[in-house]
Amino acid sequence: MFLSVEKLKRLRKEKGWSQEVLAKASGLSVRTIQRIESNGKASAESSLAIAAVFDLSPKLLIATSNEIEVNWTKEIMMKNGLALAIITGVIWMLVILAGSANLYIDIASALFLVLFLYGATIVTFGTEGLFKSVVGLKYLFTDELVGGTKAKYLGQVYSAQVKFLYGGALIGLVIGAIAILGNIDTYEGFVFQRASAVNLIVLFYAAILSEGLIRPLSIKLKTCDIAT
The missing domain is CATH 1.10.260.40 (lambda repressor-like DNA-binding domains)
Structure with missing residues (x-):
């Protein structure tokens, strides 16, 4: 504590x-x-x-400051950095096993998702909430922190961002489905399957960001004051 x-x-x-x-x-x-x-x-x-x-x-x-107090140590930072590297490596391994890595690269989907995420964050929490959410990513590299109300607020921002990511992915899926089905007469079988696969990439990106980064960070910030 x-x-x-x-x-x-x-x-x-x-x-x-x-x-x-x-x-x-x-x-x-x-x-x-x-x-x-x-x-x-x-x-x-x-x-x-x-x-x-x-x-x-x-x-x-016990510290009751509203400021987020962090115990930064080299060992903790390396441990959490290694954990993130393992998550990234496991996902990349599955991508390689599933097929060519090029199948999973879609700059347009990634850009849309990031812009939607931060646009929704600004609408909900203002530019200050957006700035804090970006700076707060550094807390991924520590697990010894006490934060009071500021940590709880940041945890709420990240919880909302998980919803924003999946919401953006849903919008992307619906738009993609409408585009595919609206032009189905012009597709051959292979092209239709290819277009359908590409349409799922936005959901893939949302899941990686939500479950690999933002949700764990949200839980960490919400529970840091009860950790001992």
């Missing part, structure tokens, strides 16, 4: 204690106290020990 660094320092200074004195009173090492006052991260045992010294409930020491 994350403790409020400011609150902990204030309580310590109100007693006129140094970090060494707090460490001795709580039974923790000086290095542990220094680390907690640096990034706020503390184990349940350390939190109980410090709270007992100040005769407080551990809940009163």
Whole structure:
């Protein structure tokens, strides 16, 4: 869990204690106290020990800032980066096994989906919500964060974006189906099948973005305050 660094320092200074004195009173090492006052991260045992010294409930020491507080470490960033790489690799492997990679490349569908996603985000959450959603993608590379109301808001933005992606894909599918069926008399059998396959690419892109990136990020932000 994350403790409020400011609150902990204030309580310590109100007693006129140094970090060494707090460490001795709580039974923790000086290095542990220094680390907690640096990034706020503390184990349940350390939190109980410090709270007992100040005769407080551990809940009163938990960080309640509206700002998203993140513990960036090289190990965590590498772990999450590797996880994203594995997801990308697995999808690419299936693409290769299914046929030529060229079958899955459609710039027009990708551009439509991205523009629809961010256009819908602006309509719903404004340009500020759009900016925060783009910047917030960095939280994919950490799993130690506390965010309060700002994290919950960003989680709601990403949840909405999942719906926007599938909504955009549905519109693309319907438009594609109308175009295909409206010109069915001009198609040969192979051409019709090819056009139908291409029409599904927009749904493929929406599923990758939604389930591989945005939905996991939404869940992470919504649950970060209850993680310990």
